[in-house]
Amino acid sequence: QVQLQESGPGLVKPSQTLSVTCTVSGGSISSGNYHWTWIRQPAGKGLQWIGRIHSNGDTKYNPSLKSRVTISMDTSKNQFSLKLTSVIAADTAVYYCAREGSGSLFDPWGQGTLVTVSS
Amino acid sequence: QSALTQPASVSGSPGQSITLSCTGTSSDVGGYKYVSWYQQYPGKAPKLMIYDVSNRPSGVSNRFSGSKSGNTASLTISGLQADDEADYYCSSYTSSGTWVFGGGTKLTVL
DSSP states (O other): OOEEEEEOOSEEOTTSOEEEEEEEESSOTTSSSOEEEEEEEOTTSOOEEEEEEETTSOEEEOTTTGGGEEEEEETTTTEEEEEEOSOOGGGOEEEEEEEEOSSSOEEEEOOOEEEEEOO | OOOBBOOSEEEEOTTOOEEEEEEOOTTTGGGOSOEEEEEEOTTSOOEEEEBTTTBOOTTSOTTEEEEEETTEEEEEEOSOOGGGOEEEEEEEEOTTSOEEEBOOEEEEEO
């Protein structure tokens, strides 16, 4: 079965770039009709969809973050990544990666990685 | 895009049935069959409970059911159990080709 695992820096300084990676096991990110997605959750708050990349490389981003977000994939490593530029304290959150299947399902999810923006 | 509207908290007694609501607009919930629900325990990743409004993934109890009327989707949990106590989030596809989540509902089992 497909499993996802996030990895990230833990701490990023304001105005710098946040980079997190999701490693996928049990299936190839370049095959199948799937989107590979990033979702975040600030402490004590709700979920926010950040964006996605299709197995063919097409991307779509949340309009509120679009100017700062890039999602890419490295098929040789079976990974996809999120870069968020010019971070501020409000970008502090648990960042989850998930697979978007046919229809409206996000499944499975990674366990999440906490990224704190602080000097 | 605005978050979908969910009640902040709902409570019920064991054995009872409760319904959680998720209200959007004709540009999201009302316009598509692509509504899903997620259960989240503290410190854990969300778990898919319902997709495409009313479909249940394998392994999810048939006590969980979903429906939609107009711009409001609903998740019903029957025979409430102590381990149903969690946060529940709805999600919908939007006319912009993006996804939007609700603010979440904290379910308390009394």
